[in-house]
Amino acid sequence: MQQQPETVELDNPCPIRDVLDRIGDQWSVLVLLTLQPGTKRFNELMREIGDISKQMLSRTLKHLEQDGFITRTVYPEVPPRVEYALTELGHSFLEPMQALVAWADTHHRTIAAARERYRSEGSV
Template sequence: MLLRHPHNTEDCRAVSEILQRVGDKWTVLVVGKLGGGPLRFNELRAAVGGISQKMLTTTLRGLERDGFITRKVFPTIPPRVDYELTELGHELLVPVGALGEWARKNTQRVQSARARFDDMHA
């Protein structure tokens, strides 16, 4: 576990940067959808739902830059572009899936805690 390691500012920055990427709402959803196999841009946008074209483009570029996905362009008219998880991206599915499952199981507990807090501080 991260908290057991001695504090190292450089490590903290590196971990923080990665957690910003993989903890982002859209990243989690995109990685989850690509876990089922390659998808085209519009297929991915429809599968994620609620994401703008600009936000999906930004998310995909960040994931490609960080090595979680690949982008393959096919020389057709119009061009076909497929997005697919890399090995690193598939490895990311494990903790992302576990975190998602934890969130589903504990949503009610978190909502109850928020309500108690809000009542005490109203």
Template sequence: MHKVTVLDKKGALDCPIRDVINRIGDKWSLLILVVLSEQPTRFNELKRTIGDISQKVLTKVLKELEQEGYITRTAFDESPPKVVYDLTEMGLSVLTPVGQLIDWAEKNHALIKEHRNKTD
């Protein structure tokens, strides 16, 4: 079996997986990474593609993803402004294990929903 001994009981202060879950476990980060994996994308383009994200939250999440090294932000000195976001190598690489989880989720989605309805 896969041995897992990682999680930190002391409040997850320096726990790697908590850092990752705290970042991509929110409502929008994962979706943003996936959209950016298709192509570098401008701010409003991201907003339109995702559709129902608020401007405030998009700004905030992009800042955080940049700060932790998942994406880059490139501003061009034009008018109207032009800012392009893109994945870093790290941002791209996290999509591999995330993809594994997505595969698992797809395979087990029916089972989960079945359970949920059984005990509604």
């Protein structure tokens, strides 16, 4: 278990809320899962994720880098080449996330059926 720095200013003192507020958005987990196999460039991420806008991908990458889940490496070439990769923290996050993804895959139809039953019973 990693030691937490003593003098870090926390955005939110509740660790669950602080992390899930950032990582629980619509795109962060998809970006992290897309980076799991290895380093990718911006346009590769755009293609593989599919329905994310350039602005949203850029914002998501910035947040993930800010929180230490990914690294952004700029190569001094013309034109500049920028690559994104998971950090050790990013990889460690994906371990429990894979269990959640597997659970969602297993139970998605059951949840969808429950939603449909709820709607058909006229509940609001």
